[in-house]
Amino acid sequence: MSQISIKEPSVVIREKRLGTINAFTGAASEIVEQSAKGQLKDCKRKFSQCLGCNQQQAFCQLAMIRDAVVIDHAPIGCAGEFADFNFTYRVEQARRDLPPALGRYFCTNILEKDTVFGAAKKLEETIRLAYDRVHPNAIFVTTSCASGIIGEDIEAVVDQASKELGIPVVTCTCEGFRSKIWTTGFDAAYHTVLRGIVKPAEKKTNKVNIINFWGSHVFDDIVRRFGYEPQYIIPFSTVEELSHVSEAAASIHICPSLSTYMGAGLNQLHDVPEVLVPPAYGVAGTDRWLRAFGKLVGKEEIAEEIIKEGHEKYVPEIDKLKEKFKGKRAYVTAGAAHGQALITLLGELGMDVVGAAVFHHDPVYDSGDDKLDILGQAVKNYGDVPDYRVCNKQACELVNALNRIKPDLILARHGGMTLWGAKFGIPSLLIGDEQFGIGYKGALNYARRIDDALDSIEFIKNYSKHASNPYTKWWFDQDPGYFQGDGSGKGCAQGRGGF
Ligand code: SF4
Secondary structure (H helix, E strand, C coil), rough: CCCCCCCCCCCHHHHHHCCCCCEEECHHHHHHHHCCCCCCCCCCEECCCCCCCCCHHHHHHHHHCCCCEEEEEHHHHHHHHHHHHHHHHHHHHHHCCCCCCCEEEEEEECCHHHHHCCCCCHHHHHHHHHHHHHCEEEEEEEEEEHHHCCCCCHHHHHHHHHHHHCCCEEEECCCCHHHHCCCHHHHHHHHHHHHHHHCCCCCCCCEEECCCCCCCHHHHHHHHCCCCCEHHHHHHCCCCHHHHHHCCEEEECCCCHHHHHHHHHHHHCCCCECCCCCCCCCCCHHHHHHHHHHHHHHHHHHHHHHHHHHHHHHHHHHHHHHHCCCCEEEEEEHHHHHHHHHHHHHCCCCCCCEEEEHHHHHHHCCCCCCCHHHHHHHHHHHHHCCEEEEEEEHHHHHHHHHHCCCEEEEEEECCCHHHHHHHCCCEEECCCCCCHHHHHHCCCCCHHHHHHHHCHHHHHHHHCCCCCHHHHHHHHHHCCCCCCCCCHHHHHHHHCCCC
């Protein structure tokens, strides 16, 4: 278990806190075994085709707090994600019937001369300007590589501003170079909220924190049935709501990769218990999750009622579709815990998961509880995944692996990954909403969508005949993990699996 401390402004990065890695080639059983024994080693890359930034992940949690401002203390190029998040913010407002509002994002526009003479003054001025323009209830200052290199005392600036303005002004230290595991940015955002916004509980309420991105509200009926109120955090919360999340009865993870730090922080600092079993994916997974939640809130009989109803209502159609999927070979590409949840779901739907490319791997979560080992349980219940690679969105590696495996279906959580399936004539399914697959209905949702995707085979095959591919024969002759390892070009298969 990692000890969460909010005394320091910076979160301890995932590599150090959890032993997280972002390069591995082997079988799923091997990464599970090495994780359990504490033997997992990162396999460095000698070339990266693309990289993510911690700042972007921090931003995705802070940017949709409805009455806060985010100031990116950075060169303007780092603020490229503003447009992206503003788009998502507006789309999700519409889905929630909220009045349209622009995201309130500012950038200090650090220039070359500021890296020599300092940028603290710019930050002070931007905080005042942001406050005067929109009167937010909190201001978050996200740091960047440039502000990190300058090394000024940003804490002194935000503390002074907080006193002057009478609202929380809090730093979120998420410089891209701090951690090569970009999900450290989620932790940085949660650290910021735990440190600067969440107040000690005055009372306990019947709310349940659902720590999520901005997914659909599938927990409403489930949580209410147990007599509790769902509270989806952090996007679309207000500062006031966030200040009281310590009063909740429990926290739910929709994806431990996302929320391990927040869940453990609320547990350790404010006694909010977490549901510590894998998210409710698949019928068996939903049974297990409902029983764990029922036990946590002392209402196990309600869990049994929901399980009975869910089986009666959804399982017959799921079973019918399962017959159609027998013998189909699937490939998954997604963030770590979500990818593992999808492997579980596909295994339950009777498909053979022959490969996966997940973006990082946490050998353990902040709770330290091995009941959250989603991959270990998937391997035990549905068999091994022979080509399991930890691959932080390196398209060249994914494309090379797909070319060898040629699965019948690709399941992806992020845009930009499924087009490769189409180019190879493989039906591909992109589902961004993590809550789409939750519960019995979620299992049926996926089964129906997979059925539709498999039906598109003729169209996709036809499409692939007209698709171009930028990769050469030389690349396809190399091992997919060619750029991992010691530079020998032989990859870095830590286990016996892979190619
Ligand atoms: S913080 Fe660093 S890694 Fe992130 S966008 Fe800016 S320069 Fe790039």
